[in-house]
Amino acid sequence: MQLVHTVEDLRAALRPFNSPVFVPTMGNLHDGHLALVRTGKPLGDVTVSSIFVNRLQFAPHEDFDTYPRTLQADCTRLEQAGCDIVFAPPEKELYPEPQVYKVQPPSDLADILEGHFRPGFFIGVCTVVMKLFQCVFSEAKGPRYALFGKKDYQQQMVIRRMVQQYAMPIQIIAGETQRAADGLALSxxxxxxxxxxxxxxxxxxxxxxxxxxxxxxxxxxxxxxxxxxxxxxxxxxxxxxxxxxxxxxxxxxxxxxxxxxxxxxxxxxxxxxxxxxxxxxxxxxxxx
Missing domain, CATH: 3.30.1300.10 (Pantoate-beta-alanine ligase, C-terminal domain)
Known part of the structure; x- marks a missing residue:
């Protein structure tokens, strides 16, 4: 498995391949993330996972600063799950300057439920996912797949519609929620x-x-x-x-x-x- 930290190195690593499978994460991985990697791996010729804690989707009072960063352990688990490339950029790599261009999802889907209680959350999600898609899929010549878990039900719907609206040649696949033995959704x-x-x-x-x-x-x-x-x-x-x-x-x-x-x-x-x-x-x- 290859670990890369820059967009240039990611694109170089992906250049020999045609059909990437992408699992974006914020790290601190659990079995739900690994299930997405395993589900996606047969679909393409290279499996990529990103690990990036995205400041844009956190409100000032939320847990951006304390969100667990566990890169070494995450890489070990991803390698065991069959991931080929881990993209773990520092914040300055994805946001070298203030991100003033942002993706504004429609209010009827993005300002209800999670969007109501976390204003601006889906703007941050869509903006970083759009940027990650550009990083991962820019060299692709064949089918492109991105996997998101159903536990974040509204999120995967927002992203699916974003892909449709922008006519992006990416197939969004929703993975089933993984649960502990007592039924608690893994998070x-x-x-x-x-x-x-x-x-x-x-x-x-x-x-x-x-x-x-x-x-x-x-x-x-x-x-x-x-x-x-x-x-x-x-x-x-x-x-x-x-x-x-x-x-x-x-x-x-x-x-x-x-x-x-x-x-x-x-x-x-x-x-x-x-x-x-x-x-x-x-x-x-x-x-x-």
Missing amino acids: SRNGYLSETERAEAVQLSLALRALARDALAAAGALPEKREALEALAMRALAVRGWQPDYLTVRRRHDLQPPSAQDAVTAQSLVVLGAARLGSTRLIDNFEI
Whole structure:
């Protein structure tokens, strides 16, 4: 496996290949990231993973400075998963000057849910992903693939639409959420949890599963009952000491609330949630 730190070295390393497979990450890797590498590897002739903590997607009060940087351990795990090239640029390499050109995703998708509680988050995500795509795929001559995990459900939707809108010749593949034995979605931020919090953390996925069951039971009355069901799910977490931002039932295709005019079926819906446990903010989702 080759480790490179500059765009020039990355492009030189990729030049002999035709069909890159790309897994962008912020490092501090877990088995969910490695599953994306393994899923993507058969699709192309070279597998690339980036490790870059992107300042643009962090608000001033968030954990940019304390986000774990574990490059050596990450490289070991990526090599074991079959990754061929790791691109780990310093901040000055990707942002040699202030990034004043930014990608503005549409508000109907990017300013709801995560975008509502983390204003500007998806601008930062889209901007860095656009730049990373230019770094990784500029030399490609054949099919191009990029993999993102479904745990960040809204994020992979935003990126997929960005690729479509800009007519980028990249196929976006969504990998299934990887979970611990008790059902907790794997996340780099799980490492922030204390032992007691880790035991409690599974309650987010349990609350979302309960909301999904209630949504199915509501059937055609879901548009009228949705807000009450969501409030009930949020209260169930709040009484346990959580600070929920949202637990919600949405349409899969655009993340808008199902309306009375929708043909609401289980296959058309997704439940999503974000809540803070102590100082750690966790997200999760289930396609119903």
